[in-house]
Amino acid sequence: FLLAEEVAGAAEAFAQKFDDVRRRHRVLWGRDPFAGLRPSRAALVARVNQVLLNLTLRLRAAYVERGLHDEQLVAAIADAAAPLRTAAASLLELEGRVPASPKSALREVATAVGGPAIEAALRRMSEARETGALPPGVAGETVVELVELARALRARTRGLG
Secondary structure, eight states, X not given: OOOGGGHHHHHHHTHHHHHHHHHHOOOXXXXXXXXXXXXXXXXXXXXXHHHHHHHHHXXXXXXXXXXXXXXXXXXXXXXXXXXXXXXXXXXXXXXTOOOSOHHHHHHHHHHHHOOHHHHHHHHHHHHHHHHSOOOTTOHHHHHHHHHHHHHHHHXXXXXXX
């Protein structure tokens, strides 16, 4: 819960989250506390980089800790969707483009940085989110591809700074 006078400071501290809020929020009543909100470019680049590094580390840990049990990796795969999608949307906006949605932004960026294996990993990530399951034998490979995607997004983000 934020007070109106805390919004600008919070937007700088949590630039990617507030960039996503700015992109997707809907005002139900009253004035828009996010009207004109725009985290600084430097804060957004730094935060997207941090989020992607954190995701990379968490996915690697999940692979090491649960890699022998595909069914235990599914939650980690599903949880990777939100940070990857919002990072991709922020990345495109930092590059001067407006994505239709965070999901489409990730698809666009993934197509540019990866090949068929990354596209298959994105399909499986969506499947994991929607069904809570994946076919046997694909979860470990999916985690590895998502780590590579996060690394590629991070390298592209660092190139903006």
